[in-house]
Amino acid sequence: MSTNELVTEFLFAAEQGNTDALKACLDKGVDINATNRQKRTAIIIASLNKHYPCVELLIAAGASVDQQDQTCFNPFLISCLTNDLTLLRLVLPANPDLDRLTRFGGVGITPASEKGHLEVVQELLTHTDINVNHTNFVGWTPLLEAIVLNDGGARQQEIVKLLLDHGANPHMTDKYGKSPLALAREKGFNEIADLLIAAGA
Structure with missing residues (x-):
């Protein structure tokens, strides 16, 4: 052969x-x-x-x-993008490079925060030291993505709270200088705005 x-x-x-x-x-x-x-x-x-x-x-x-x-996929990023907690738990003990980027320049927690993958976000924040304030190619942090690109519902509120509890900076703005709080208010996400204010925004 x-x-x-x-x-x-x-x-x-x-x-x-x-x-x-x-x-x-x-x-x-x-x-x-x-x-x-x-x-x-x-x-x-x-x-x-x-x-x-x-x-x-x-x-x-x-x-x-x-x-x-x-397309920049690897096992770790696939688990974050597709909400595959089983895969994530298999890959983490192999010490994946947490700084590898998706095709939009995010790290694993970026798409997981945006898409509402609550359990994956929880696993990453609890078991890794992934950069919670990483800025992707369009100038957004995981916190900004969690606010702007989803519906502001209960899962997103939980994700925002987790991010803030694990060191997400509530003052980091998008490339137009808009803060997470301003964007949450703009979208009418009052519960998220309250979480940001509680975190010192």
Whole structure:
């Protein structure tokens, strides 16, 4: 079997969730971080397909959890973007690089805060030292995203409170100089405005 065929078989096994086939390819000396045309490794493919036993096997075998595909996905960022707490808990012990960026320049907690992934945000704030005040390419922190890009409902209020409790700066403005409090008021999110005021905004 050629190297290319072995890689194809390996990546297909990851897509299918076939741990036996993954092991067989590893025994034959496949490059564990080999990629397809989208620059996806076996662990990225397994992560996207929620094949957790495959993810576990690949981590144990030394797969890179930091390598990113064309769209900047890696297992850690996939867990944050897709609200996959199971995946996040598998990946965190492998010490992922928390500073890897999404295609919009956020860190993992940025999209999780924006999309209302409360349990993921909680896990990140409790078990990692991820930068809660990271600014993405459009000049927004996780706190600003949590306010501006969602509905201000109960989950978002909880996320805003968590962010503030874990050191989110209530004074960091967007690129137009608007503060979190001004933006919350603009959107009529009174409960969030109250949380910001309580945090010293």
